[in-house]
Amino acid sequence: MESSKALQIMLSSAILVLLLVSVFPDTEGCRAADGSNGHVQFHKVSHYEFSGPKWPPSKYNLTYAFLGNYPSDKINPVALDFDQWAANSGFTFSQVPNNTQSDLTISFQRLDHGDNSPFDGPGGVLAHAYDPEDGRFHFDADDSFVVGAVADSFDVETVAVHEIGHLLGLDHSLVQEAVMYEFITSGATNRDLHPDDIAGIKALYGF
Structure with missing residues (x-):
């Protein structure tokens, strides 16, 4: 019981901490930069940190x-990633045709694609997703994505489950x-x- 309380206190305290360790300028979305050991580092670091905005209850x-x-x-x-987030939160997600207005959009983009966060070609930035209620999620079309x-x-699927977390405000x-x-x-x-x-x-949402 005491260890559980200590963990809760530690997690609550950690929410207040935001460590910026990337050389890239801060943005609303998620960036990734090549490492020297085959890893890629996403832009912001924290212990389940909140990015600020969140979806209102009318948009669950x-x-x-x-x-x-x-x-x-x-x-x-x-789609499997959306299902997984839905199963572990109070959100539901429904796919709609690409000619229909939607809350979230997923696309492959290349270099300067009009959101003031240009991609950089092969290597470097893999993807970025924007905080609520923007809803945009872009893969860099010049990087190699497979299943x-x-x-x-x-x-x-690994990249998307991470970026959906950002779409939700994490x-x-x-x-x-x-x-x-x-x-x-x-x-x-x-x-x-x-x-x-x-x-x-x-x-974040009190689910």
């Missing part, structure tokens, strides 16, 4: 759409096993929400 039933020439083989992995663990490529976790951890590794997968991810979304 969110719609999402895949825009443009989004690869058909990469739709289901992202599964493939050397020198990134698992689309920043990064210091827990290495969490999907909101600051690092992602090529040729590997980390798709399952960790108790820290679940604690973060529940604490």
Whole structure:
């Protein structure tokens, strides 16, 4: 019981801490930068930190759409990620056609794509997603995204489950096993929400 109380106090205190360790300027969205050891580091770091804005209760039933020439083989992995967040929060997510207005949009973009956060070609920035209630989630089309663990490529489901956390208002976790951890590794997968991810979304929204 005492250890549980201590953990709760530690987590509550950690919410107040935001460590900026990237050389990139701060943005509303998520950035990633190449590391020297095959890892990629996401931009912001904290222990289930909140990015600020959150969705109002009237928007707990969110719609999402895949825009443009989004690869058909990469739709289901992202849909599975939405299902996982829904199963562990008070949100529901429904896919709508790409010609329908939606709360969230997912697309592949290249270089300067009109959001003042240009991608940088192969390597470097993998993806970014914006805080509520913006709803945009962009993959860098010049990076290699696959389904599964493939050397020198990134698992689309692993990247998406992380970025959806940002769409919902979460920043990064210091827990290495969490999907909101600051690092992602090529040729590997980390798709399952960790108790820290679940604690973060529940604490943010009071679910």
